[in-house]
Amino acid sequence: MEYRVVTWERVLNSSVTIRLDAVLVAVTEDHPRVLTVRPKQRLDGIPSGPLDVERDKTLELGLRRWIRQQAGIEVGYIEQLYTFGDQNRGIERTPHQERIVSVAYLGLGIEDSPSIEARWRDIYTLFPWEDHRLHRPPLLDDLLVPRLFAHMDDVTWTDRVHIAFGAGSMQWDPVRVLDRYELLYQAGLIAEAFHDQGRTPPASLQTGPAMAYDHRRIVATAIGRLRGKLTYRPVIFELLPESFTLLTLQRTVEALHGIRLHKQNFRRVIERGGLVEGTGERTATGGRPAELFRFRQDVLRERPRPGVVFPRR
Amino acid sequence: MEYRVVTWERVLNSSVTIRLDAVLVAVTEDHPRVLTVRPKQRLDGIPSGPLDVERDKTLELGLRRWIRQQAGIEVGYIEQLYTFGDQNRGIERTPHQERIVSVAYLGLGIEDSPSIEARWRDIYTLFPWEDHRLHRPPLLDDLLVPRLFAHMDDVTWTDRVHIAFGAGSMQWDPVRVLDRYELLYQAGLIAEAFHDQGRTPPASLQTGPAMAYDHRRIVATAIGRLRGKLTYRPVIFELLPESFTLLTLQRTVEALHGIRLHKQNFRRVIERGGLVEGTGERTATGGRPAELFRFRQDVLRERPRPGVVFPRR
DNA sequence: TCTCCTTATGCTCACTGTGAGCATTATACG
DNA sequence: CGTATAATGCTCACAGTGAGCATAAGGAGA
Incomplete structure (x- = not known):
């Protein structure tokens, strides 16, 4: 880390810290997996770290550096996913810390044994409502969809739930991963929704374990994008x-x-x-x-x- | 602008300036257009400005603020396009300025009379090789494709040219706007390629007028994305x-x-x-x-x- | 009023792609 | 030599798509 002496520093109010987040996906024996790391005893998160303005010539190179440092692996295919810049993203900051903007990437590869701090986690453990290979998960119609409907009685909301979850006459659309995550979050059915309010999620939630910050949302974005992309690339x-x-x-x-x-x-x-x-x-x-x-x-x-x-x- | 007294400032080398860029598209009487602004006598650019870390709760709100300020219009539909963070992007910086990361957005709407500094420009003036409505532009096979082939004799390069420009047995794919722009840029057939090297482009180039910075690349990204999106949304x-x-x-x-x-x-x-x-x-x-x-x-x-x-x- | 021009709309036909199944073929293992 | 487990072949009905021909409904002018 570098320190510098300054007396009068002009504080540009457009100055932010860039973080680079990596959703690394592999499929092993029919199980889709995502690479997680757990720094400092916190919740599982995805590999992530700040851009090094001096050394990282491109965002992607910086990302590869972090993946190497945190998980000890090299990834072949990488594409940019989305940039998350909302002020309120479940990232607690100390008052004098800069605002954070995260540029998330999707990486694909074959599962490789990562370093000790990293591990591959089953995607459908994190998103239990997304695996329809055997059948539509009973969880959906027994618990989630009823609770979603109960959450709000607005026509727009009901429509969104129908479309996202393939309820009523709508078909289940594998691509709408993010829509579904967002709706569940907004209805308070996701652990992170409680964490973000400083509350403890009830044990009755069956919507998978929380991840650090908004990382589960980022993973949801990645899965949706990947599902879509498979069809044309x-x-x-x-x-x-x-x-x-x-x-x-x-x-x-x-x-x-x-x-x-x-x-x-x-x-x-x-x-x-x-x-x-x-x-x-x-x-x-x-x-x-x-x-x-x-x-x-x-x-x-x-x-x-x-x-x-x-x-x- | 705000100033703050600091004695020892810990200089996080992950600190960057976020810029928000807007590609606003409209179609008027069969002419696709993009909104440009021309600040300080420079080249035409797209509406763009730094994120206001204090006031802009989300990147999109910041973007709308800049569009309002620079062009005097309100846009309905906006989606995030891509984040450009390469160190070398044709953006000259003074030594002590922060690195710039641009988050670009695509906005759609109906052409509206903008403020005096802004104007709507025909997209096919900026990308003359992209309009195949009447016929494949002769420019392509008379000038650009031959020059592209002449630029490099590598198999990979030749393949890329074939695929991007629908040469040989390949079909013209309207979506590959960015590929085409990149290839032309790399082959030195785009005015910006000269500007970025501090040289003056020859008048013989028939590949449209330069835009400020890498704005034409961003517009190319937007058009490609839009063309693709039309098919499924x-x-x-x-x-x-x-x-x-x-x-x-x-x-x-x-x-x-x-x-x-x-x-x-x-x-x-x-x-x-x-x-x-x-x-x-x-x-x-x-x-x-x-x-x-x-x-x-x-x-x-x-x-x-x-x-x-x-x-x- | 009639004719021509222009754009809207209807409809056909051949062909390709897709959803569902039935049937057959190779191997490994008891 | 059966049986279980996959891999492969093939058919059939039907929905979408690319190309055109044909007809309809206004306006402008002769």
Whole structure:
């Protein structure tokens, strides 16, 4: 840390501290995971640290530095997610501290053993209402949706709940992760909503453990963005090894979207879409051996928006 | 401006100045426009100013404040676009000035007479290679693409040019506005590329006038984002009056995408998609009177991603 | 009033993509 | 040699889409 002698310092009131936050996602054995760190006995958070104005030439380089320092891993794919700059974001500041603006990034990779302070956490532990692979979580209609409706009787609110949670005639839309988190937060059904008011959340909440600051909101933003992006960019392959079976590919997509897909149709779309090419090799597991595939780079030269399926229902 | 007495100031080297940039888009008589301001005799830029840490509760409110101050208008729809934080962004700073991080936003509205310092500029004057409504601009294949190829003979580079500019077997993809701008910039075909090196751009460049700083890059980002978003969110209606004919709607979409659409099919998609509802009224212009339509809010409750068409070719 | 011009609207047809299933084929394991 | 477990092939119905042809309804002028 650097100190400097100043006598009259002109205090620009546009001066803030930039923080860089990283939502790192991996999928291991059908479990989507996010990397968390726990500095100083606090709640789990995502890797995060201030921009080093002198050394970090770009925000992304600064972010990679923090990820290296806090989790001891290197990430390949990184994209900018969103910049959070609201004054009130559940970040307690001492009076003379600068205002904080956080630039959040989404990173994708294969799970790697991180340093001791970091760990991979299951995304659906943090968002139990998001996993619809087996079935729509009973939690939703038994507890959350009724409580959401009870929270407010306004038409706009009711509409928003319907749309976000696929209630009534609306379909469940995997992409609306942030909408759902926000509504639950506003209805006081998320632990952070209590923390932010200095209160203790009741044990009856079944909406997953709190994360530090607004990190769970940032993760929600990331998951929503990722689910959307899968449909028009071949980012899924950032989460897979060099070669993989089509079932592995499918399970990875399903894990992220939180829904099940029709196997044969999935294969058809992937193969006919030219997203993959066979390696000739095949696996020897469970039943009939499966062919191993690899991502086909050429697809980028053929189709404008290559991605994996997004079923309507 | 505020001054404060300090003796030993701990200089956090994560302290930056946040700037808020606004790309405001409107479509008037089939011309997509962006609002520019020209402070202090410099080049045209977009509305922009520092975050007021004390007063601006959120970044968006700060942005609206600057738009009001610099252009004298109020904007309805605003969404965050991207945060630009690279150290080298063509923003000259005096040695003791803080590093600048710009959070850019995209705003949509109907053209309104702005204050005297501001004016609406045609987007295709700034990006002459982007308007394919009449035909693919000859500029592209006569001048730009050959020069791009001449600039570097690397496979990766050639591929990028093909993909971005729809050369060879690739289709023109309206969304890749930023890719194209970046490639042209890197190949030294954009006036800003010269300015950033302290040189004067040759008059032979036909790639539109320079804007201040990296504002043209930010506008490019905005146009690309907007073109993409049109396909899955009904944002087009932010650019239209309460009621409109289907042809006006189509022309507005075409103006933004920079391509022509098949009229009957466009109508079919819009109407059958439930995006609009007739008002019963009809216009009396040119030929047969057209029915006036309005945006149908209910579509949000019916379809997960309602947007206007995006033709493959 | 009739004709031409212009834009709105209707409708058809071929083809592609997608949702759902049924059927068949390889291997591993008892 | 069965049986369980996956992988693969294939079909069918139907919804969307790209392209056009055809018709309708006003205004402007001859």
